[in-house]
Amino acid sequence: MASKLMQRRRDRIDELAAGADEGVSLAKDAMRRMARNPVAITGASIIAVFAVLAVLSPVLAPKDPFIRYNELTDRLRPDAIPGPMPGFLLGSDQNGYDFFSRLLVGAQQTLIVGVMATLIGVSIGIVLGGLAGAIGGWVDTLLMRFTDIMLSFPSLLLAISIAALFARTSQWTVIIAVAMVAVPIFARLLRGSMLAQRHSDHVLAATALGVHRRTIVFRHMLPNALGPVIVQATLTLATAIIDAAALSFLGLGDPDPVRAEWGLMLANAQDYLEVKPELAFYPAIAIIVVALGFTLLGESLREALDPKTRR
């Protein structure tokens, strides 16, 4: 009897020991915590659905989103736009295109704009913030005053000003304008955490070992400083999508009305709000849901990476 108990206890100890021995890096640990967090799972699911739709939309769309269908144009009246009918799930838009197909394809446009803008913003921000944090001195002062100036503008106003600099507006105008707004945020964030790393014990220890400055910056400072930047990038994806939609809405995006883009669809639906409110309602909902997905994921990523919330 007693030996049985002892055996069970021994097994349990072995089990615990085996579990404790597993190698976990910071990233793996964060992933494991994310997988247990319902908020993260919700966010990730929304993004996954959105990404699948975006990639497969040309295949999934029941009709060609760029062709006017006679069945629809025939019924277009100034005071009536056809609603759902066989073959056309959500009916027509104001121009006689299949509304549902255009919504689907819009996901792709939105994803491209959001991801590209964030990538460009992060890349430039990392270079600037990394330089400021690693070199310090006048480089730091110069770059940080520059970001101060950029940050002193309301973000949408800044994006509009940048977009307005281009002679001809296109999809890239939106991407670049949105990216530029994000640059100072990333630069400042990385610079701050690089500075914190610079005064950390392990950087002092590496210096005491005569490690090259290059190695110290790239191996000992940068990887430790990137955590907040990754979190911010996820959150920025959400705002980038909203900002891009806003720019399209204001007519600073691609002027081609055929292009299916949620912000543009929203803008063009303005005149038909009384005739068919769904034309504005669905793109708006889509934008909100996707932005929410990225925000949820970003927030839970922040939580997972934050050592203070560790159990």
Added chain:
Amino acid sequence: MALLEVRDLSVVFSRKGQSPFSAVDGVSFSVQPGQTVGLVGESGCGKSVTSLAIMGLLPRRSARVGGSVAFEGTELFSLSDKEMRDRRGKDLGMVFQDPLSSLNPVVPIGLQVTEVLERHRGMARKQARAEATELLNKVGIPDPTRRLSEYPHQLSGGMRQRALIAIALACRPRLLIADEPTTALDVTIQAQILSLLKELVAGTETALIMITHDLGVVAGLCDEVNVLYGGRIVERAERHELFAAPRHPYTHGLLDSIPRLDAARGEKLSPIRGSVADNIPWDGGCAFAPRCPNALRTCVEVTPELEWHEGRLLRCHNPVQPAALGVGSKEAR
């Protein structure tokens, strides 16, 4: 020739809008090859600043370093940044106080060991890895091959400090500076780490500077002991002499304040009164005078000099008399 010759080292921290603060003032000592020298004192007495100054690790902008540090006859302060980087880790190794924060949390232990080997001994990655396994084995880390690919947070405190020691000794430096290497560890591990350090430097030419506030560490390890107070050396003696008969009232107080097993029940601990002041005025009197039980009138009027006194260096107007130690043998260890 001494391995390391520190002459009149001074460090002054100055910041805009603040009065300059003198952390180390006229510290001189030398280290022979294979010797273990202790720097002892309470928090804020300038021990760590001394070690950082020797390594050239103080921030250039806010710290003014004076005096000279000669390593095998080469003046370290006159070396360029690059020359100094080449020496750090290779000739001069350093072990820091907190092993967790001194290791990079996102880089596996192995890479942090091989990094130094590649840098200073020009080893290829594979060769360095084999050497790293050997090193971890030498400092008593079991299963070194597996440990190499683990991250610092997966190691226990003692193992982390062993890893740090392995990194510091990777290039067989001729001088190792250990800055409170056992403070962040619990007692049983402390003893292990100390005997490891002792074992690693014994029989080699590697000299060790042991920086600590713990007199027990000094007693077990050091050949010669420097006691610091307020950025100056107040007493220097050979280990046995210092513990048998501490002459400076501060040293005496330090030894006296250690709780002992053979104390009578209910006997109170005897602390040193007061605490270290932020900026200690050595001009116009002894900095320890306000806390000193032996203080005389001259102590607050004339700054004592570091002078030879019966075979040891002493900075005191009114040293503790060996007879005044009370139950004579009690102090001898």
